[in-house]
Amino acid sequence: xxxxxxxxxxxxxxxxxxxxxxxxxxxxxxxxxxxxxxxxxxxxxxxxxxxxxxxxxxxxxxxxxxxxxxxxxxxxxxxxxxxxxxxxxxxxxxxxxxxxxxxxxxxxxxxxxxxxxxxxxxxxxxxxxxxxxxxxxxxxxxxxxxxxxxxxxxxxxxxxxxxxxxxxxxxxxxxxxxxxxxxxxxxxxxxxxxxxxxxxxxxxxxxxxxxxxxxxxxxxxxxxxxxxxxxxxxxxxxxxxxxxxxxxxxxxxxxxxxxxxxxxxxxxxxxxxxxxxxxxxxxxxxxxxxxxxxxxxxxxxxxxxxxxxxxxxxxxxxxxxxxxxxxxxxxxxxxxxxxxxxxxxxxxxxxxxxxxxxxxxxxxxxxxxxxxxxxxxxxxxxxxxxxxxxxxxxxxxxxxxxxxxxxxxxxxxxxxxxxxxxxxxxxxxxxxxxxxxxxxxxxxxxxxxxxxxxxxxxxxxxxxxxxxxxxxxx
Amino acid sequence: xxxxxxxxxxxxxxxxxxxxxxxxxxxxxxxxxxxxxxxxxxxxxxxxxxxxxxxxxxxxxxxxxxxxxxxxxxxxxxxxxxxxxxxxxxxxxxxxxxxxxxxxxxxxxxxxxxxxxxxxxxxxxxxxxxxxxxxxxxxxxxxxxxxxxxxxxxxxxxxxxxxxxxxxxxxxxxxxxxxxxxxxxxxxxxxxxxxxxxxxxxxxxxxxxxxxxxxxxxxxxxxxxxxxxxxxxxxxxxxxxxxxxxxxxxxxxxxxxxxxxxxxxxxxxxxxxxxxxxxxxxxxxxxxxxxxxxxxxxxxxxxxxxxxxxxxxxxxxxxxxxxxxxxxxxxxxxxxxxxxxxxxxxxxxxxxxxxxxxxxxxxxxxxxxxxxxxxxxxxxxxxxxxxxxxxxxxxxxxxxxxxxxxxxxxxxxxxxxxxxxxxxxxxxxxxxxxxxxxx
Numbered sequence: 046x047x048x049x050x051x052x053x054x055x056x057x058x059x060x061x062x063x064x065x066x067x068x069x070x071x072x073x074x075x076x077x078x079x080x081x082x083x084x085x086x087x088x089x090x091x092x093x094x095x096x097x098x099x100x101x102x103x104x105x106x107x108x109x110x111x112x113x114x115x116x117x118x119x120x121x122x123x124x125x126x127x128x129x130x131x132x133x134x135x136x137x138x139x140x141x142x143x144x145x146x147x148x149x150x151x152x153x154x155x156x157x158x159x160x161x162x163x164x165x166x167x168x169x170x171x172x173x174x175x176x177x178x179x180x181x182x183x184x185x186x187x188x189x190x191x192x193x194x195x196x197x198x199x200x201x202x203x204x205x206x207x208x209x210x211x212x213x214x215x216x217x218x219x220x221x222x223x224x225x226x227x228x229x230x231x232x233x234x235x236x237x238x239x240x241x242x243x244x245x246x247x248x249x250x251x252x253x254x255x256x257x258x259x260x261x262x263x264x265x266x267x268x269x270x271x272x273x274x275x276x277x278x279x280x281x282x283x284x285x286x287x288x289x290x291x292x293x294x295x296x297x298x299x300x301x302x303x304x305x306x307x308x309x310x311x312x313x314x315x316x317x318x319x320x321x322x323x324x325x326x327x328x329x330x331x332x333x334x335x336x337x338x339x340x341x342x343x344x345x346x347x348x349x350x351x352x353x354x355x356x357x358x359x360x361x362x363x364x365x366x367x368x369x370x371x372x373x374x375x376x377x378x379x380x381x382x383x384x385x386x387x388x389x390x391x392x393x394x395x396x397x398x399x400x401x402x403x404x405x406x407x408x409x410x411x412x413x414x415x416x417x418x419x420x421x422x423x424x425x426x427x428x429x430x431x432x433x434x435x436x437x438x439x440x441x442x443x444x445x446x447x448x449x450x451x452x453x454x455x456x457x458x459x460x461x462x463x464x465x466x467x468x469x470x471x472x473x474x475x476x477x478x479x480x481x482x483x484x485x486x487x488x489x490x491x492x493x494x495x496x497x498x499x500x501x502x503x504x505x506x507x508x509x510x511x512x513x514x515x516x517x518x519x
Numbered sequence: 520x521x522x523x524x525x526x527x528x529x530x531x532x533x534x535x536x537x538x539x540x541x542x543x544x545x546x547x548x549x550x551x552x553x554x555x556x557x558x559x560x561x562x563x564x565x566x567x568x569x570x571x572x573x574x575x576x577x578x579x580x581x582x583x584x585x586x587x588x589x590x591x592x593x594x595x596x597x598x599x600x601x602x603x604x605x606x607x608x609x610x611x612x613x614x615x616x617x618x619x620x621x622x623x624x625x626x627x628x629x630x631x632x633x634x635x636x637x638x639x640x641x642x643x644x645x646x647x648x649x650x651x652x653x654x655x656x657x658x659x660x661x662x663x664x665x666x667x668x669x670x671x672x673x674x675x676x677x678x679x680x681x682x683x684x685x686x687x688x689x690x691x692x693x694x695x696x697x698x699x700x701x702x703x704x705x706x707x708x709x710x711x712x713x714x715x716x717x718x719x720x721x722x723x724x725x726x727x728x729x730x731x732x733x734x735x736x737x738x739x740x741x742x743x744x745x746x747x748x749x750x751x752x753x754x755x756x757x758x759x760x761x762x763x764x765x766x767x768x769x770x771x772x773x774x775x776x777x778x779x780x781x782x783x784x785x786x787x788x789x790x791x792x793x794x795x796x797x798x799x800x801x802x803x804x805x806x807x808x809x810x811x812x813x814x815x816x817x818x819x820x821x822x823x824x825x826x827x828x829x830x831x832x833x834x835x836x837x838x839x840x841x842x843x844x845x846x847x848x849x850x851x852x853x854x855x856x857x858x859x860x861x862x863x864x865x866x867x868x869x870x871x872x873x874x875x876x877x878x879x880x881x882x883x884x885x886x887x888x889x890x891x892x893x894x895x896x897x898x899x900x901x902x903x904x905x906x907x908x909x910x911x912x913x914x915x916x917x918x919x920x921x922x923x924x925x926x927x928x929x930x931x932x933x934x935x936x937x938x939x940x941x942x943x944x945x946x947x948x949x950x951x952x953x954x955x956x957x958x
């Protein structure tokens with residue numbers, strides 16, 4: 046029989062329904078795991094001091110009314126860039142150390158309304174500026190598969206929390222790879238909804254034009270459940286879509302992918318990519334064929350251009366978004382910004398400066414438009430494109446030192462889909478050197494149901510969705 | 520030497536919408552206790568996002584249409600970045616290269632067209648309050664005004680005198696009030712003025728332009744006039760002394776000291792801020808369809824100049840029409856229009872009576888009008904004959920007058936009034952009675 050920390054959302058609800066365990070039991074179980082493993086992993090920055098009381102209230106609700114909310118009693122970890130009333134929120138930056146939010150973010154508000162219970166806030170790259178969680182002002186998070194390795198980032202804390210099974214599910218956010226890359230390095234499942242599908246209100250802005258909140262969990266089914274909860278028009282975010290939210294979980298469980306056309310992106314099999322990583326991607330293509338899909342090679346713009354576009358657009362927006370931390374309010378002065386943040390502010394200030402705006406920002410936006418057009422063309426023929434999430438498995442702690450472009454190099458394969466605002470699932474597709482490798486399944490804007498369906502079918506028909514035995518690895 | 524001032528005006532107008540530009544807080548901030556009308560958005564808290572106020576955008580379009588602008592089908596907001604403690608987000612949301620409205624004009628009474636370059640939407644900042652607390656000089660920030668909708672109207676440098684500038688400003692003020700988007704109360708800071716001035720000097724050496732000067736934040740028409748006049752004089756003198764001409768780099772910003780009645784240097788171009796404008800990623804671009812523009816256009820009331828000419832068409836004198844329109848005497852204007860269909864009422868007279876305070880349009884107009892315009896006997900020879908006849912038939916009263924009882928003049932006037940059925944002017948009668956009694 047599975048242990049409590051191994052259960053998916055549906056399994057937790059089964060347990061509640063059958064009175065096998067209570068929400069208090071589950072929360073206690075996770076809190077003791079957090080007490081035990083967090084000192085080694087450095088995943089949680091702040092804990093919800095009222096989790097047990099909240100669990101007791103939920104138990105009462107379950108006893109009286111049963112389970113009529115999608116995430117009722119589901120213990121979750123929340124990336125520290127989402128404002129949570131009553132739990133400090135810092136975006137892993139010293140400039141917000143001790144900051145208690147005045148309001149609840151849209152997506153955490155929806156999770157709470159659906160019955161979720163937050164156990165705490167997870168570490169991340171400071172202001173999400175990175176792909177390692179090593180730029181956190183509060184120390185790096187360690188990869189549960191191997192504590193000498195990085196968890197990836199910026200949602201490294203949330204991905205590691207799932208991999209180490211310290212919560213049932215987690216919330217992350219992706220600007221360009223910040224969900225899919227740590228999910229790949231930690232060997233768990235994550236989902237980046239279309240830009241504008243889930244509201245950004247109350248999510249500390251990194252790059253406003255690509256920030257997308259999204260779930261990290263044990264299975265595609267779990268991320269589908271959470272995606273449904275957090276999606277929809279946000280009256281406080283003018284960039285959200287008013288398109289109806291589909292009932293994503295209801296699409297899952299397909300036994301084959303007959304009739305679907307999948308593009309294997311040629312350029313994503315980078316020339317310097319390890320052969321064993323390439324093989325896993327080609328194997329997954331083969332898997333899709335065996336599930337009945339047509340898989341063909343497709344060609345996109347060289348991903349190196351995405352790095353240029355993303356770097357310019359993102360730094361520009363960052364330099365502007367961080368201006369509100371002016372040293373007058375929030376209790377700390379601007380010298381509390383970390384090195385990476387300062388670097389990004391400087392680069393962004395430069396690219397927006399008079400005389401350089403046309404050369405950098407405008408040109409970057411023009412190339413971005415080209416990428417969007419190219420994807421649109423491909424999605425006329427194909428239902429999804431696939432490729433590796435990251436060029437290789439998790440790198441060692443310290444790998445980001447003196448590597449200002451570290452994140453961009455590690456996110457080279459996911460930046461295009463992010464700047465194009467697409468939706469994409471990240472699922473484990475194998476192991477090299479005992480470390481997980483992730484596959485991205487990317488679909489056109491607002492094709493969440495399709496991306497989740499394909500990812501779910503793949504996950505059910507492969508055996509890569511594994512969790513490390515952290516008593517051994519740590 | 521011929522001197523031609525070139526004056527352009529930037530006018531900021533605070534809109535009187537119910538809520539602020541990008542959040543639900545009340546926009547009416549005047550006299551409210553500090554920081555009582557704020558929320559995460561207008562405080563610029565982490566994670567807060569702007570959602571544009573549709574009513575404010577409509578008001579901006581109304582102003583643009585009233586100023587004969589074309590409405591751009593595609594517009595967007597941009598971030599204008601600079602540091603100031605009253606600027607919560609570290610940037611102001613404004614419009615840079617794709618404003619809602621552009622290329623309009625406004626006609627002065629002389630018929631001269633003043634070009635309107637653009638009318639764009641932005642948000643106001645908070646307010647700093649410098650004070651002493653516990654013996655320490657400190658600055659407090661009040662964010663009630665932060666995010667209140669502002670519209671900026673930028674003219675072309677088409678005005679050539681302070682008088683033209685004043686007329687332009689008054690007309691803008693009237694238009695804003697007429698279309699009902701703001702009371703544009705100068706004292707409350709709802710309308711703020713920034714003239715940009717330089718002078719074209721023609722002499723034997725050719726045509727020369729003095730460096731551009733922008734004067735910041737003037738809050739009265741008279742100060743604007745004074746500042747412009749001072750600046751024209753100062754620039755001509757400076758040119759005569761130094762010969763410095765306008766260049767791409769020597770624009771300066773000056774303030775106006777209304778006590779000393781002088782402008783003073785605030786900053787030079789070298790110190791000018793680079794605002795690092797870029798498109799506001801939190802607000803999608805706007806596509807404004809023609810249908811929507813037409814809907815807004817239909818909602819516009821008659822504009823002051825249109826209203827004046829419609830009154831003129833009824834026969835009202837221009838000067839009276841201007842008074843009625845500029846004082847927004849809606850009732851009077853309505854009454855004049857209503858009675859213009861009544862043959863017994865002359866709109867020209869009616870307007871004049873109202874303007875001169877003789878007729879109160881809130882009371883029975885027809886009765887007042889009739890009594891004020893009764894056609895009396897004004898022919899002096901007719902009146903002389905009437906008075907003479909009364910004198911002749913009342914010798915005993917005449918005798919009393921001759922004895923010194925001068926108050927009997929009243930008796931004769933009364934009789935004459937009776938005779939003329941009250942239509943004669945008592946003044947003329949009195950004059951005639953005295954004259955005839957003494958002859």
